[in-house]
Amino acid sequence: MTALLTVDRLSIATQARQLVRNLSFSIAPGERLGLIGESGSGKSLTSLALIGLLPETMAATGSIRLDGTEVIGAGERQLVALRGPAAATIFQEPLTALDPLMRVGRQVGEVVRRRLRHEGLPSSAPAVQTRVLELLSRVALPDPERLARVYPHEMSGGQRQRVAIAMALAWRPKLLVADEPTTALDVTTQAEILALIGQLVREDNMALLFISHDIPVVAGTVDRVAVLRQGELVEAGPVSDVLQAPADPYTRSLVAAARTFDTALGRLF
Amino acid sequence: MNGTAGSMPQTEGKMTRRTIPLSLIVGGVIVGLHLLAGLLTLFWTPYDPTAMVGGRLAGPSLAHWAGTDRLGRDLFTQILIGARIAIEVGSGAVAIGAAIGVTLGILAAFATRTLDDVFAAAFDILIAFPTLLVAMLIVAASQTASLFTAVLAIGIAGSAIIARLTRILAKRVLSMDYIVAARVAGSSWPSIVVVHVLPNIWPTLIVNLALQFGLAAMAESSLSYLGLGAPPPNASWGRLLQEAQGTVYTAPFGAIAPGIALVTLVIGVNLLADGLRAFADPTRRGRR
Numbered sequence: 001m002t003a004l005l006t007v008d009r010l011s012i013a014t015q016a017r018q019l020v021r022n023l024s025f026s027i028a029p030g031e032r033l034g035l036i037g038e039s040g041s042g043k044s045l046t047s048l049a050l051i052g053l054l055p056e057t058m059a060a061t062g063s064i065r066l067d068g069t070e071v072i073g074a075g076e077r078q079l080v081a082l083r084g085p086a087a088a089t090i091f092q093e094p095l096t097a098l099d100p101l102m103r104v105g106r107q108v109g110e111v112v113r114r115r116l117r118h119e120g121l122p123s124s125a126p127a128v129q130t131r132v133l134e135l136l137s138r139v140a141l142p143d144p145e146r147l148a149r150v151y152p153h154e155m156s157g158g159q160r161q162r163v164a165i166a167m168a169l170a171w172r173p174k175l176l177v178a179d180e181p182t183t184a185l186d187v188t189t190q191a192e193i194l195a196l197i198g199q200l201v202r203e204d205n206m207a208l209l210f211i212s213h214d215i216p217v218v219a220g221t222v223d224r225v226a227v228l229r230q231g232e233l234v235e236a237g238p239v240s241d242v243l244q245a246p247a248d249p250y251t252r253s254l255v256a257a258a259r260t261f262d263t264a265l266g267r268l269f
Numbered sequence: 270m271n272g273t274a275g276s277m278p279q280t281e282g283k284m285t286r287r288t289i290p291l292s293l294i295v296g297g298v299i300v301g302l303h304l305l306a307g308l309l310t311l312f313w314t315p316y317d318p319t320a321m322v323g324g325r326l327a328g329p330s331l332a333h334w335a336g337t338d339r340l341g342r343d344l345f346t347q348i349l350i351g352a353r354i355a356i357e358v359g360s361g362a363v364a365i366g367a368a369i370g371v372t373l374g375i376l377a378a379f380a381t382r383t384l385d386d387v388f389a390a391a392f393d394i395l396i397a398f399p400t401l402l403v404a405m406l407i408v409a410a411s412q413t414a415s416l417f418t419a420v421l422a423i424g425i426a427g428s429a430i431i432a433r434l435t436r437i438l439a440k441r442v443l444s445m446d447y448i449v450a451a452r453v454a455g456s457s458w459p460s461i462v463v464v465h466v467l468p469n470i471w472p473t474l475i476v477n478l479a480l481q482f483g484l485a486a487m488a489e490s491s492l493s494y495l496g497l498g499a500p501p502p503n504a505s506w507g508r509l510l511q512e513a514q515g516t517v518y519t520a521p522f523g524a525i526a527p528g529i530a531l532v533t534l535v536i537g538v539n540l541l542a543d544g545l546r547a548f549a550d551p552t553r554r555g556r557r
């Protein structure tokens with residue numbers, strides 16, 4: 001099977017600094033890849049580069065092929081067409097990822113309407129509303145009809161993240177990118193959101209790029225991991241191999257730190 | 270940030286209810302009265318504004334609520350007409366200023382670094398010139414003192430302030446995650462402007478536009494005062510103030526009455542805008 005995403009010798013740099021260097025990895029359709037690394041290692045930048053959303057001040061070199069399209073050097077029109085159907089992203093902070101002045105139902109509705117138009121389906125208000133409610137119940141939000149009418153600040157963090165997931169799902173993307181989607185949430189909510197993402201990815205047969213610095217979280221969610229350190233790939237392979245017998249000293253230290261932390265918390269690895 | 274999917278913050282029901290802010294009601298009533306008075310003059314005025322209907326410089330009486338001017342014309346009639354002119358000038362100038370200012374501000378916010386710097390510097394330079402001076406220059410350049418040139422001049426002169434504010438507000442919104450999220454979901458820039466940027470800058474912008482309305486009404490008064498505003502027989506409040514100037518000690522009411530009219534309209538518009546902002550911002554709704 002040809003890969004859905006192939007990143008080949010990707011480098012990202014500002015004028016002053018090299019932020020990501022020679023990064024290569026690929027994701028097959030339906031495959032789940034974890035990208036781990038400490039804070040500042042370039043995980044978020046990589047995820048933005050995949051859909052051509054790097055800040056203006058940065059330049060990317062190398063190659064990123066997403067669903068058959070070369071992203072680096074692509075024009076805005078090509079990129080807009082790619083964002084959504086090919087890849088959708090869930091962000092770390094669910095409050096700021098939603099427009100504070102727009103009712104939740106409308107925010108999801110905007111994406112739904114765009115997709116319906118894109119696919120040449122009727123996009124009347126009732127048609128959109130039906131899909132919005134479907135999506136909200138798919139992400140297990142209670143009482144979707146009421147929640148569709150509230151503003152983001154009137155929801156809990158977990159509920160907001162579910163809305164963000166619903167927006168990502170609205171496109172039925174081939175690749176779901178989740179950039180530390182549970183970092184801002186408490187442990188119980190975190191587990192629920194992870195279970196939800198896992199379930200949705202399986203149901204829709206989406207590929208998943210799961211970014212995190214929380215190793216136990218990654219371990220339970222993905223098939224393969226890639227370890228990033230200061231913008232460079234240090235190790236990659238199946239979860240069990242990399243996390244149980246890390247080859248690289250850096251990975252070893254990450255795993256050891258996670259283990260100590262977990263023992264202290266009494267969590268099972 | 271606690272809570273699972275099942276639990277809702279308790280404040281939710283209260284926050285969603287649309288309580289109408291007091292300032293919206295008070296401001297609405299004041300502006301509404303001015304508006305009614307202005308509209309009324311299109312069909313009816315207590316007296317002919319140009320006719321000598323009483324003694325010269327008479328004080329307020331039952332027949333002449335605001336007294337008469339030095340030609341014996343009814344002042345209350347002229348103040349009512351002045352309300353219409355002030356509202357025409359205020360809303361006209363704000364509409365022109367907002368159309369130019371918001372467009373330029375949004376363009377600047379989306380522009381590349383260098384172009385944005387040029388925009389920003391241009392706004393700052395324009396703002397450094399007093400609005401009134403710019404308006405005077407525009408009126409002088411057009412060589413006709415009419416109500417329309419006054420409105421146009423005040424609108425253009427005020428647009429730089431609106432442009433600068435729009436640029437700053439829009440840039441802040443554009444740096445938010447939900448803009449990235451919208452782009453990730455395939456939104457194009459025009460739809461981001463309409464769906465996210467304008468609604469999010471509007472609550473702050475509206476207050477500024479109200480301020481601009483007040484400034485425009487006062488700027489017209491100043492232009493009229495200098496003889497550059499609406500020419501006679503347009504009884505703008507500025508011209509009334511100017512005419513009352515010579516007799517301010519003997520007949521103070523000639524200056525006080527249009528002054529009160531101007532101040533109440535400006536206050537009313539500001540209250541209205543503040544109320545609208547509170548109403549437009551769901552996170553502030555229900556708070557006073």
Ligand SMILES: Nc1ncnc2c1ncn2[C@@H]1O[C@H](COP(=O)(O)OP(=O)(O)OP(=O)(O)O)[C@@H](O)[C@H]1O
Pocket residue numbers: 014019037038039040041042043044045046055057213
């Ligand atoms: N807009 C920017 N301009 C310049 N440098 C940036 C910018 N954004 C990020 N960086 C730098 O790029 C590096 C990688 O950032 P990135 O956000 O990808 O880290 P991360 O791995 O996602 O970290 P975290 O786990 O904290 O989210 C950091 O050193 C950061 O300082």
Ligand SMILES: [Mg+2]
Pocket residue numbers: 043044045179180
């Ligand atoms: Mg990050």
